[in-house]
Amino acid sequence: MAELDIVLAPDPRLKTKCRPVAAVDDRIRRLAADMLETMYAAPGIGLAAPQVGVLERLIVIDCAGRDEPAQPLKLINPELVSVSDHLVTYEEGCLSLPEQYAEVTRPGDCKVRYLDETGARREIEAHGLLAICLQHEIDHLNGVLFTDHLSALKRNMIMRKLAKWKKANGKA
Ligand code: K1U
Ligand code: ZN
DSSP: OOOOOOOOSSOGGGGSOOBOOSOOOHHHHHHHHHHHHHHHHTTOSEEEGGGGTOOBSEEEEOOOOTTSOOOOEEEEEEEEEEEOSOEEEEEEOOTTSTTOOEEEEEESEEEEEEEOTTSOEEEEEEEHHHHHHHHHHHHHHTTOOGGGGSOHHHHHHHHHHHHHHHHHTTOO
């Protein structure tokens, strides 16, 4: 397994609609394993393939609490089948926008259809943080960042703060 470099905003790869994974093969299984390693090292609770420069529809998630056993999920070609009318607001972060956080309002529950790493069709009904994280990661596959859910004023403020962070951390 290998830790991958995370793409930082602004980057055109983070604004691109990703293509479906054509075949669930060893290349995809290795990429999913490398993405999980990268996510745990960051640390984060989710990661989407475009965040490591791969423009294909693959996400990994682990929303287990600190004292719980790991619950790694690898979702290939995930589709949001339904979302609740009930909305929740949560302070989101993003590994592509280090140290930037903002409150985002989204549906509190969702149902997602996907392929697992054997290529089998699966469905997951999610609530709470898992539902939020699934929507955040599926947004990445459609070229959408959490900042796109904010006003232009808040978005521009975050992008300015991120530019300062990148300069201060030698990532500019
Ligand atoms: O997609 C990403 O950039 C990962 C992102 C996922 C996410 C966070 C919050 C709400 C929705 C989606 C992160 O993991 S940011 C880091 C983070 O939230 C975290 C890091 C360590 C412990 C707990 C959370
Ligand atoms: Zn993100």
